[in-house]
Amino acid sequence: MFKDFRINKFPVRQIFSDEDSINLTELLAALEYFIFKNIYDENDISCLPLVTFYDYIATDVVKNAELSLKAKILKGIVLAEAGLIS
Numbered sequence: 001m002f003k004d005f006r007i008n009k010f011p012v013r014q015i016f017s018d019e020d021s022i023n024l025t026e027l028l029a030a031l032e033y034f035i036f037k038n039i040y041d042e043n044d045i046s047c048l049p050l051v052t053f054y055d056y057i058a059t060d061v062v063k064n065a066e067l068s069l070k071a072k073i074l075k076g077i078v079l080a081e082a083g084l085i086s
Contacts, residue, residue, distance in 0.1 A: 024062055028054065035074055044082035051075045 031054045038047035051074050058067035079085045 024057065028057060028062075028067065031057075032074075035078070039078065039081060042081075044078050045084075048075075048078055048082075051078050 031050055035047050035050050035054065038044065038050070051071065055068065055071035055075060058064055058071045076085070
């Protein structure tokens with residue numbers, strides 16, 4: 001159900017094309033912080049949209065294989081902690 005959840009189109013992709021508007025490294029670091037904070041606080045299912053957004057940025061915007069793998073591992077951790085996969 002949720003393991004294949006993915007953002008297909010993000011309507012404001014132009015935000016990420018301008019280097020002055022947003023720093024992707026800081027955005028990914030902040031997302032990762034909030035994801036781990038939610039996992040630690042046992043708010044697993046509520047951080048699934050954050051993980052999906054992290055995955056979208058890592059895979060489709062930055063196109064970094066290492067960050068994409070990290071996002072998929074984070075998604076697996078969140079889904080396992082929520083009890084949606086075993």
